[in-house]
Amino acid sequence: MSYLVRRLVRGILLLAGVSVLCFLFTEMAPGSFFDEMRVNPQISPETIAGLRAQHGLDQPLVVRYGRWVKSALHADLGYSIAYNTPVAPLLWSRAKNTLLLTLTAMVLTWGISLPLGLWAAAKRGGVLDRAITVISSLLIAVPEIVIALALLATAARWRLTPVGGMVSSNFEELSGWEQFRDVVAHLTLPVVILVLCESAVIVRHVRASVLEVLGASYVQTARGLGISRGRLLFRHVLPVAANPAISLFGFSLAGLISGSMLVEVICGWPGLGPLVLDATFSRDLYVVIGGIMFSALFMLGGNMVADIMLMVSDPRIRTGAADAG
Amino acid sequence: MSREPESQNAFLRVSGLAKRYVRGGLWRERVVEAVRGVDFEIAAGRTLALVGESGSGKSTVARCVALLEKSDAGQIWIGDTDIASLSLSALLPWRTQVQMVFQDAVTSMNPRFTAAEAVEEPLLIMGKDEALRRETVRSSVNEVGLSVDGIERSVMQFSGGQRQRLAIARALTVRPKLLVLDEALTGLDLSTQGQIANLLLDLQAAHSLTYLLISHDPAVVGRMADVIAVMAGGRIVEMGSTAEMMTAPKHEETIRLLRSARAAQTNLAAITGASL
Structure with a gap:
């Protein structure tokens, strides 16, 4: 039994590691969801800034990661900007x-x-x-x-x-x-x-x-x-x-x-x-x-x-x- | 099956044995003549050693004699029966008479088995009842100098020398008359090698076992064999009594083997500081 528990703990640590890497890599990737809006003259920069703030994208990476972990613990895995719905039910x-x-x-x-x-x-x-x-x-x-x-x-x-x-x-x-x-x-x-x-x-x-x-x-x-x-x-x-x-x-x-x-x-x-x-x-x-x-x-x-x-x-x-x- | 008129006291007589392998590439096949007409005989209760360098064909001879390979030509006589000519079903009663002990103690036991299961396996294959199996396993394990108390442990928990003893015990369970020892003492440290050699000599004396010893180590052969046959290129190039072969070798292959064995001993002595 201890063998399985050990494997389970290792699995959870691995998932945590994957999530950290995901956040780091997506941070390094160029562009964001709101980039297309920036070229639209009908949408003001203030509106875009408001939307970014609404989705918490104006926060530092560590804060965003902390919020995501909290959301993951509530089985939501964050919020989809495009589908306007929690991610987990969408993915499931x-x-x-x-x-x-x-x-x-x-x-x-x-x-x-x-x-x-x-x-x-x-x-x-x-x-x-x-x-x-x-x-x-x-x-x-x-x-x-x-x-x-x-x-x-x-x-x-x-x-x-x-x-x-x-x-x-x-x-x-x-x-x-x-x-x-x-x-x-x-x-x-x-x-x-x-x-x-x-x-x-x-x-x-x-x-x-x-x-x-x-x-x-x-x-x-x-x-x-x-x-x-x-x-x-x-x-x-x-x-x-x-x-x-x-x-x-x-x-x-x-x-x-x-x-x-x-x-x-x-x-x-x-x-x-x-x-x-x-x-x-x-x-x-x-x-x-x-x-x-x-x-x-x-x-x-x-x-x-x-x-x-x-x-x-x-x-x-x-x-x-x-x-x- | 026919009667062979020669030597009356030989337990095993091999005549004109030949074996070739077809090695397949994807498009082209290659034929390897592993054994090309080998003749020898071993008197009951004696030891014949087949020596030679790697690829000389000695292990192929051993596998044919142990009925693990079907020879392409020649006869293998046990008493007045040519077992090489028998069908698979007719061979069954003969299989217990010849048992093989392999070099690699690690792969010679199923890693999933306990020592008791490994030693018992031949009897299970032969359909023997449980009481007989248990009794035979105990006596065989005792005979090879191991304690029966530890035989419920996994074979992987035994050392190389202990596994080789278990392999010998497994072979003994079916009461064989001929043991084919295919480099069975190779890969063991010198002390363990000496102990296993002594064990084999004791078992030979106790059960009148006949040995076909395959080795490339003249020291082991000199200690255990009565007759030595030197193989090269799939043929026996020289055969004679151990004393004769060790002191007055004639064929260049025999001389070369003895010379390299002596050189190895000298190197060992230089490393360990022991005198020769």
Whole structure:
């Protein structure tokens, strides 16, 4: 339990660190939300100064940060100047869509990568292994944006999936089942892009972990005694190869979230990505900071889940058993 | 399976053993001839040492004899059975007769296992009942000089020498007749190496075990082996009794190995200040 508490405390400190960096970087960034108003002769400088004061932007950085922390503790995360609403509810309405996209992509990524990595390792040097090596190398080498644009163009050209948005314009008129199908159809393209990009890395990691275990002499000893494939897999290979894979799970969630920002913008998925991008362009700084904090929170959540899974799967983490060497 | 008419008192007889590996690049495959027609025999209760530099093929021979690799050609006779020609299912009863102890004590145990689980694993694979498993584990652990009190600890909490003892105990649980010791004494400090060597000699005397010892260390080989076979390029280039090979080596590879071992000893003596 103390292990989890330690991780939790570390996570909270990390979030505090991220928030400080966010404030420092947004302070250093040129321009502000009210810059466009300055070029409008109908808005007086006094009005702009009044608006800045109303949103507390005339205060020193430390004061603004203190007010933001207080607001964060009240679950508001500051106030959006553009939307004229507290940031947290605004972000949460979009974060639900990001979570739907990210979690679907995550389940599929691991559902595909684990068996493929296992298979490639078991049939090392075979046709499937080589095919996976070539395809994953290509997918890693090509930038995600190129893959996303190519798939978007393909989907649009051949009308394979709906392009843009989360639902069709006639969504409200559809029955429950048709609404579900409509969301799945819109979800398909961004999920395929994310799964392709993320699986390429995870398959290689799983393959490497499994190969390392398969080469261990205790596996060879067990094989020498004629151990069954099932027993070898579930008693020796999977439990030992699971540790690096589970650790990767937390990082993969972070990768999927950062990847989903880009994919959401390209595919027009109404998640955090387009909202944070718009807020960045318009200098709606509390929305930008809130978006980054949400991403950091998701990443910490993913790592926490990975830590709990590691604790369950590996007793040495619970007991803190040391290697005598 | 056929009957081999030669030497009657040999426990293991290897004849014309060959093994090659196909190493795959993405586009082009490369064939490596690891073992090219190796012949030797080991009398029951004796030790034959295969020595040679890295890549000479000695570990491949060991893996073929331990039934971890299928040889491409040749025969491996135990008694009057060529085990190299047996199908996987027919091999099962023979697998317990030959056990292997590896060099790397760290990877020789599943890191998730306790010492008891690691030693018990062969018996579990063979489907032995719990009472027999428990009794066999206790006697094997005792035999290798470890206390049964600590065997519920994780294998990661044992030192390198203790893990090597556990690996030997695990091999003993299935009552093998031949132990293949693949660099089993390499990587241990000199004191632990000496203790494990003594343990192996004691076990050999107690159970009439036959050893195939793979090593590149002439000092270990000189102490443990009855016969030495020197390998180079996948072939045995010289074979003879230990005394003969140590005092009057003929092949240049044997001479070179002995010379480099002596140089290493001299360097060690210079570092530690010990006299040779």
